[in-house]
Amino acid sequence: KAGVTQTPRYLIKTRGQQVTLSCSPISGHRSVSWYQQTPGQGLQFLFEYFSETQRNKGNFPGRFSGRQFSNSRSEMNVSTLELGDSALYLCASSLDGSSYEQYFGPGTRLTVT
Amino acid sequence: AQSVTQLGSHVSVSEGALVLLRCNYSSSVPPYLFWYVQYPNQGLQLLLKYTTGATLVKGINGFEAEFKKSETSFHLTKPSAHMSDAAEYFCAVSQASGGYNKLIFGAGTRLAVHP
Numbered sequence: 001k002a003g004v005t006q007t008p009r010y011l012i013k014t015r016g017q018q019v020t021l022s023c024s025p026i027s028g029h030r031s032v033s034w035y036q037q038t039p040g041q042g043l044q045f046l047f048e049y050f051s052e053t054q055r056n057k058g059n060f061p062g063r064f065s066g067r068q069f070s071n072s073r074s075e076m077n078v079s080t081l082e083l084g085d086s087a088l089y090l091c092a093s094s095l096d097g098s099s100y101e102q103y104f105g106p107g108t109r110l111t112v113t
Numbered sequence: 114a115q116s117v118t119q120l121g122s123h124v125s126v127s128e129g130a131l132v133l134l135r136c137n138y139s140s141s142v143p144p145y146l147f148w149y150v151q152y153p154n155q156g157l158q159l160l161l162k163y164t165t166g167a168t169l170v171k172g173i174n175g176f177e178a179e180f181k182k183s184e185t186s187f188h189l190t191k192p193s194a195h196m197s198d199a200a201e202y203f204c205a206v207s208q209a210s211g212g213y214n215k216l217i218f219g220a221g222t223r224l225a226v227h228p
Contacts, residue, residue, distance in 0.1 A: 004156070031214050033214050033215070033216075035216075035218075042218060042219075042220050042221060043203065043205075043216075043218035043221075044218075045215050045216065045217070048214050048215060050214075056214075056215050058215075090156055090157065092157075092214075092216075094214050100145050100162070100164065100207050100214060101159065101162060102159070102214055102216065103159070104149075104156035104157040104158070105156050106154075106155055106156045107155075107156050
């Protein structure tokens, strides 16, 4: 089976712009979670989607949003980018809502200038 | 609220030596515990997990961890370090109820292996 894929792998944006990141989970997986990784804050949970519904949300401002499609693919969007949004954004998929075993993609490295 | 503390942001060992990475957790409900490894410019790879049952958990690449409820610990060990083990290691906790896939991570421990 193919693993979790994330596109693009690298992205450079300017302050004030918006960005959309994409995640394709492992085939058959219905849960997708997003995490932000920075040197200062470490790995932080953004949100989780299961069957197209957001089930859980971390402590991030409303500029961070996401969605999940019927094929379980997910996108996250960040509007009005700030320098502090520069990070590695990781997507993880799991089989269902109770498996607890998450498989991570390689991440998207976002740089905001 | 749940939290994870990893003692030691950097650990250095010689090749062939014991690897011990420390993790303590805080959780008001029975925890599910995980160790992940991250190589440079890559995502996270699951090394092992504890959910229920046997408290000594064996994972990939010769790693194992023991869940000690009384000490709220889940330390990661490997009897003999290889150069290829050099990476960053993250301990994580997930609540064992609610069915929500939310991981709370520790700050990570960077493992260096010297020849």
